[in-house]
Amino acid sequence: MESTDDISYVNQQEAIEIDQMLMGPLGFTVDQLMELAGLSVASAIGEVYSSSEYTRVLVICGPGNNGGNGLVAARHLHHFGYKPSICYPKRNTEPPFAGLVTQLESLSVPFLPVEDLPVQLSSDFEIIVDAIFGFSFHGNPRPPFDSLIRRLVSIKNQQRTHEKAAVIISVDVPSGWHVVEGDICGEGIEPDMLVSLTAPKLCAKMFCGLHHFLGGRFVPRSIIDKFKLKLPPYPGTSMCVRIGNFPETNSSAQKGIFTASVNLEVEENPIDQFHKWLGDASEAGVKEPHYMVLSTAGKDAKPSSRMVSLEGVNKDGFVWHTNYRSRKAREISENPHASLLFYWGPIKCQVRVEGFVEQVSDEESERYFSSLPLDIQIRPIVSKQSTLIHGREILHHQYKEFKEKYHDRTSIARPKHWGGYRLIPEFFEFWQGEESQVLLKFRYCVEEIDGRRVWTIHRLVPQFAESASSL
Numbered sequence: 001m002e003s004t005d006d007i008s009y010v011n012q013q014e015a016i017e018i019d020q021m022l023m024g025p026l027g028f029t030v031d032q033l034m035e036l037a038g039l040s041v042a043s044a045i046g047e048v049y050s051s052s053e054y055t056r057v058l059v060i061c062g063p064g065n066n067g068g069n070g071l072v073a074a075r076h077l078h079h080f081g082y083k084p085s086i087c088y089p090k091r092n093t094e095p096p097f098a099g100l101v102t103q104l105e106s107l108s109v110p111f112l113p114v115e116d117l118p119v120q121l122s123s124d125f126e127i128i129v130d131a132i133f134g135f136s137f138h139g140n141p142r143p144p145f146d147s148l149i150r151r152l153v154s155i156k157n158q159q160r161t162h163e164k165a166a167v168i169i170s171v172d173v174p175s176g177w178h179v180v181e182g183d184i185c186g187e188g189i190e191p192d193m194l195v196s197l198t199a200p201k202l203c204a205k206m207f208c209g210l211h212h213f214l215g216g217r218f219v220p221r222s223i224i225d226k227f228k229l230k231l232p233p234y235p236g237t238s239m240c241v242r243i244g245n246f247p248e249t250n251s252s253a254q255k256g257i258f259t260a261s262v263n264l265e266v267e268e269n270p271i272d273q274f275h276k277w278l279g280d281a282s283e284a285g286v287k288e289p290h291y292m293v294l295s296t297a298g299k300d301a302k303p304s305s306r307m308v309s310l311e312g313v314n315k316d317g318f319v320w321h322t323n324y325r326s327r328k329a330r331e332i333s334e335n336p337h338a339s340l341l342f343y344w345g346p347i348k349c350q351v352r353v354e355g356f357v358e359q360v361s362d363e364e365s366e367r368y369f370s371s372l373p374l375d376i377q378i379r380p381i382v383s384k385q386s387t388l389i390h391g392r393e394i395l396h397h398q399y400k401e402f403k404e405k406y407h408d409r410t411s412i413a414r415p416k417h418w419g420g421y422r423l424i425p426e427f428f429e430f431w432q433g434e435e436s437q438v439l440l441k442f443r444y445c446v447e448e449i450d451g452r453r454v455w456t457i458h459r460l461v462p463q464f465a466e467s468a469s470s471l
């Protein structure tokens with residue numbers, strides 16, 4: 001067992017012994033350990049990749065216990081609001097695996113045969129979970145896992161050429177890596193996130209991705225003492241803890257965009273540009289990059305701002321959901337012009353979007369509402385946004401009442417006063433810099449030409465704040 005200043009890394013033999021001890025004298029069962037591992041993986045994913053941006057998840061499950069961890073993670077991800085699909089080509093039909101498959105089937109989580117996977121996995125999925133091989137694996141991967149691993153390797157090449165690419169999350173050990181020596185040939189998977197389980201394996205020292213987490217909050221004192229483990233404390237009630245350095249780096253900076261001699265590498269379309277920075281923010285560890293400030297002003301022209309959550313963005317605009325009886329809704333009905341503001345600290349970026357707001361169609365609101373878990377669906381029924389209430393306990397009481405009333409339901413009807421709005425953008429400003437230095441600033445303005453919306457980019461050269469203040 002090796003240890004840096006504050007964390008231990010275990011070799012393959014130690015990992016096997018820890019497992020044997022857990023499932024022997026310490027009384028754990030394999031399905032318990034799988035539950036804890038899968039929950040840790042899903043929690044770590046939830047910490048970094050929001051379900052609204054990274055909705056579609058492919059979980060590739062191997063034939064052994066790491067495959068089981070993947071099945072459990074998929075079930076939790078489903079309940080966390082993601083849309084998992086599973087590729088489980090060499091199924092273990094014994095318990096607890098068979099039970100996990102049944103549970104997922106009952107949730108209508110699709111199982112995809114290898115031949116039905118798209119050629120480019122990134123075209124159908126935002127996240128790929130590599131739960132193929134764990135710490136007990138050795139030797140060379142056999143079909144079909146060898147070719148699946150090659151497909152994961154090619155995703156990294158897509159990322160290098162700035163194509164839209166899925167992120168890869170490896171469970172415990174990146175599949176194909178040597179448990180101790182890591183990616184020996186330098187041609188293996190390069191995951192964006194690694195979730196080590198119980199204690200990191202030695203190969204994790206070679207992990208170069210942005211997000212390294214540890215999961216498995218159950219290790220008893222006797223194991224810690226016997227193996228002289230140094231493990232970090234878990235925050236609050238969390239099932240995972242970030243280890244390794246929190247990414248301070250700006251991934252756009254790594255691509256050479258925001259260097260001192262700023263390269264104004266901007267997209268022609270502001271929505272593509274927005275997606276690029278949103279992805280950078282997420283990769284850099286911004287926890288909720290889709291939270292935004294929405295500012296509105298009614299007929300009295302007095303502006304009001306509040307946070308809302310961006311549910312989706314595409315060429316048609318920016319969508320969020322809210323109560324149609326709220327202050328913002330009243331102000332939008334009086335004056336449909338609004339502004340959105342995003343600020344992503346770790347990459348020092350700010351984006352302003354201004355435009356015209358309309359309600360989304362009932363069908364769209366319906367679709368979104370029905371995708372929400374029951375707990376969230378109840379909220380707009382109970383909450384009367386922006387009205388005075390006589391005590392918190394009344395709300396809690398009503399919430400409890402509704403929960404009991406609907407306890408046997410998986411979904412309820414959308415209240416008519418709750419739905420989506422879409423801001424159709426007319427102006428964007430992208431800003432990157434620090435308080436004292438603006439490194440990059442550019443704007444997009446829209447013009448209507450022959451019935452088409454055409455964007456013009458105004459590139460504003462980098463300037464120091466004193467002289468840039470007028471930009």
Ligand SMILES: Cc1cc2nc3c(=O)[nH]c(=O)nc-3n(C[C@H](O)[C@H](O)[C@H](O)COP(=O)(O)O)c2cc1C
Binds near residue numbers: 305322323386
């Ligand atoms: C991080 C964060 C996200 C929020 N997301 C939403 C949202 O998506 N929809 C919403 O109606 N309220 C959301 N709220 C609550 C709003 O900020 C606000 O309090 C509420 O919508 C009432 O606003 P109004 O009285 O100005 O209409 C969010 C609050 C926070 C702090």
